[in-house]
Amino acid sequence: MKQFFSVHDITDLRSTIDQALRLKAHPYAHDTIGKHKTLGLLFFNPSLRTRLSSQKAAHNLGMDCLVINAGTESWKMEFRDGAVMNTDTVEHIKEGAAVLGEYCDIIGVRSFAGLTDRDQDECEEVLHSVQQYSGRPIISLESALRHPLQSLADCITIEEIRQKESVDKPKIVLTWAPHPKALPQAVPNSFAEWMNRSVEELGYDFVITHPPGYELSKEFSGTAQIIYNQHEALADADVIYVKNWSAYDPYGAILPEYNPPHVECPAEWTITLDKLTQTRNAKVLHFLPTRRNVEIADDVLDSPHATVIQEAGNRVFAMQTVLSTMLSAS
């Protein structure tokens, strides 16, 4: 595996999830395959969970880790070809990425969507530039369009729920939820993409629900059924995946009627315990951090429905699976 940008970089979903579950059962079974190998973690945006789970996954495999906060360490990078660098950018990505390639065997990169210029976000310039100029295997730590490590952790968690609850073909519902800020679509895009693949390969049932106007790009929602009535969508759900996102068209917009502070919280789309009565005792996932009583009510997060901590813990094994695969291939 030379890159982990999306579900398309995974050959077989079942065996990838199984590999992750084996690593979770025996996290130190391969604690020397990373010996003398270095993982670079390059953050153009802040990170906490991703950094910690990546460091831990690397440690579990015996890898060293170098963390670079590109946004805050006075290292403004130039991405434009042919730029005359006589103002504020101090290094071109061509050199910056190539030097990282000298120091690191595998590089993780985080760069969020700017949410102002859709075309620019969609070309994923940072991810592709680092890949092109470093010459190293690259792992997306969340890009403008996707968050594949999160999605893999979600798949691991859903499989654990499925086994524990003895559900053969779980119904998964991705639901939009309110949030005070305009957020990128990377997490729901990515989740939808992995769930559509799960429908094909694992026989899951997958539904998306959101207010009209919050349609995700067709590239990611694909053939998934979209139901605008949240109540109807949640019926018989086994897993509810809660997430806010901004509109895809107009790009980055918030539709004011559905978002606090304009509405009282819990709001119409907030996930509350009441809404779970119509489900099959559904487990609730969220990639975290979550805004309590805005996206999800306390009565859900403090109940056994909430599976968000287990889900965050699985980030380690998602990363460890990807690193193991890359290390084994090299």
Place this chain on the structure above:
Amino acid sequence: MKQFFSVHDITDLRSTIDQALRLKAHPYAHDTIGKHKTLGLLFFNPSLRTRLSSQKAAHNLGMDCLVINAGTESWKMEFRDGAVMNTDTVEHIKEGAAVLGEYCDIIGVRSFAGLTDRDQDECEEVLHSVQQYSGRPIISLESALRHPLQSLADCITIEEIRQKESVDKPKIVLTWAPHPKALPQAVPNSFAEWMNRSVEELGYDFVITHPPGYELSKEFSGTAQIIYNQHEALADADVIYVKNWSAYDPYGAILPEYNPPHVECPAEWTITLDKLTQTRNAKVLHFLPTRRNVEIADDVLDSPHATVIQEAGNRVFAMQTVLSTMLSAS
């Protein structure tokens, strides 16, 4: 040991100090007991010595270390139960701490007193929240009320002095000193608490001296003798522990007559070489950083009386003792 918040978490002071001295003599004797274990260091306030000595202690035991600067890494935490998080806090401590618990086997937490609301400081919300929601053993890296790792390092240092100087029952004096800022009482509180225990268990003599108005909370000063005349208090001292603190009542206040810049430095309460003549060649301790010529004069810090560097070095072995004990118990 499930928590290290205060001297009350130590069963036997003598054996704890002896354990630390053995670790100092053979720091790598147990360099694999931390293998595959992760120490998380969560800082809500800045740290230098504490971070470095904790990282070194973890390394000495073969542990991995994850550092989280909660204050500066755009991760504003919510602590209020039932909060509707539609403004500036991005994660509730319930999730934040629980996720840390997934990634870390032991968690160290630093959170200073705010010095404005005494009741709020005294409930030690951060420390107890992280403990409650992470489900992991917790080490205080200085809280609103105490700095127990510093106090343990102080006890180690005093024992080294006692052995070297062949003093049977040393007289320890905690003295207030001037400082340009209002500082928390955590360090003197904690020192007093550990010294009162040393009086009981080790037979030390312990005296506190400060200007009237700087009385510590009775919870910490306990039965220690308070002498308002510094000259008198220092007589025959073997060890002088120098520290500034703000008033407990009115909480967080500076009494202007004793503090620079209102007074010339060295000031009335500054520790100078002159003052040591009446002692038994006393050693001078300070937890560092110290304001030279405000708290302690150059002629003391540059003399063999100063034992502050040895004391700072002992921070490693204080932390290593606590980590060893927690790791052995797990």
Place this chain on the structure above:
Amino acid sequence: MKQFFSVHDITDLRSTIDQALRLKAHPYAHDTIGKHKTLGLLFFNPSLRTRLSSQKAAHNLGMDCLVINAGTESWKMEFRDGAVMNTDTVEHIKEGAAVLGEYCDIIGVRSFAGLTDRDQDECEEVLHSVQQYSGRPIISLESALRHPLQSLADCITIEEIRQKESVDKPKIVLTWAPHPKALPQAVPNSFAEWMNRSVEELGYDFVITHPPGYELSKEFSGTAQIIYNQHEALADADVIYVKNWSAYDPYGAILPEYNPPHVECPAEWTITLDKLTQTRNAKVLHFLPTRRNVEIADDVLDSPHATVIQEAGNRVFAMQTVLSTMLSAS
């Protein structure tokens, strides 16, 4: 080796370069000599390449690494002897360095020139204070006057070029280049010093070219030939070392006629592909980061002439050579 501040700390240039090349061929041959040893990296100025290559070099030798960003971690240090610290500095270097000496076996220090007070820059107060008060072997990670790890990496790279191109006595040209900011002289000072030594010990030919007014201090340029005509200087060059620097006299000045944005880029002194036709297929070095199309044109950096990435990679082996030598001596 107790310090690595300049080429004067190297006994024999040939054997030092050979040692580095052996380490590059077998980077993990000594991966336990740093066991239980700690490298402290103390940055008073930002760093990226230096931090990463130092961490990697330490890892390759089995050392632990502690990173301290003194500038940004609310730890303002006092350097003045006898200072009454009742304002903004929170710790004196006497204690600060001594405490680091307790936690670290070897300490690397970075402190740039301020470029306003030449005498102050030239006394290298930070470097010497940390050395004096820590009592540990010290490595300069770039000081006001020199960047010796960079220069050693440059020597390694030139030797690799020399061997690959089968050049017996390479001609090395250090050329000034435009830059929008006033930069310290540390890199060209240091490079000149190492090249003058290479002339003596290795028989290299070394020439410096820059506009009139940009003469380096004689202490560093020494007996090197200075040619003010860049075209003439570059003739028959095997290696071109490109760097901007500010004037030494008046100290820190920019001479406006040679610097963007006052001139169009590529400017008169920018290194372009055209200028390389008169060379012996010269390789182009730069310590990075470099301003594209200001210091060096795209057509050079994107061509096989550019050897800057290999040069940056050699920073690891420069550091590893110095660390190995210090560890072996201890």
